[in-house]
Amino acid sequence: MSLVPCPVQEGNHLILALKGKNTRTSLGRLTKYIIYTVKDGIPLRANLYGNPIQFRQTIGMSKARLDIGSGHSVCTELQDMGLSRLPVLYQDMLFYEAILLGSKNIIDD
Numbered sequence: 001m002s003l004v005p006c007p008v009q010e011g012n013h014l015i016l017a018l019k020g021k022n023t024r025t026s027l028g029r030l031t032k033y034i035i036y037t038v039k040d041g042i043p044l045r046a047n048l049y050g051n052p053i054q055f056r057q058t059i060g061m062s063k064a065r066l067d068i069g070s071g072h073s074v075c076t077e078l079q080d081m082g083l084s085r086l087p088v089l090y091q092d093m094l095f096y097e098a099i100l101l102g103s104k105n106i107i108d109d
Helices: 074-079
Strands: 003-011 015-019 031-039 042-061 066-069 089-100
Touching: 003 074, 015 042, 015 074, 015 089
Parallel strands: none
Antiparallel strands: 003 015, 015 066, 031 042, 042 089
16 A cells, blocks of 8 residues: 655654555545634634645545654654554545635634
């Protein structure tokens, strides 16, 4: 099985490497996300609409692998979480469009 690598690094430190099965892509479905953040101490909420143009998904523990690096504080935190090396679901969006709408104070909801 051919796995597509997706490494995450800071400088020369490998934080993690996620590898997933290389399958053909298709158009994904339009998805609405609700994002929460804080700015200047004010909790905010915003809508994000995502359109995955080139999307692939595989299901099954043999279709992807997660390797966590070492020698970096984030690696230690990830290792302490006890994450599985074999994800159940793997999604890859090679080409993605997104619209982030203006945020508003959560208290206004």
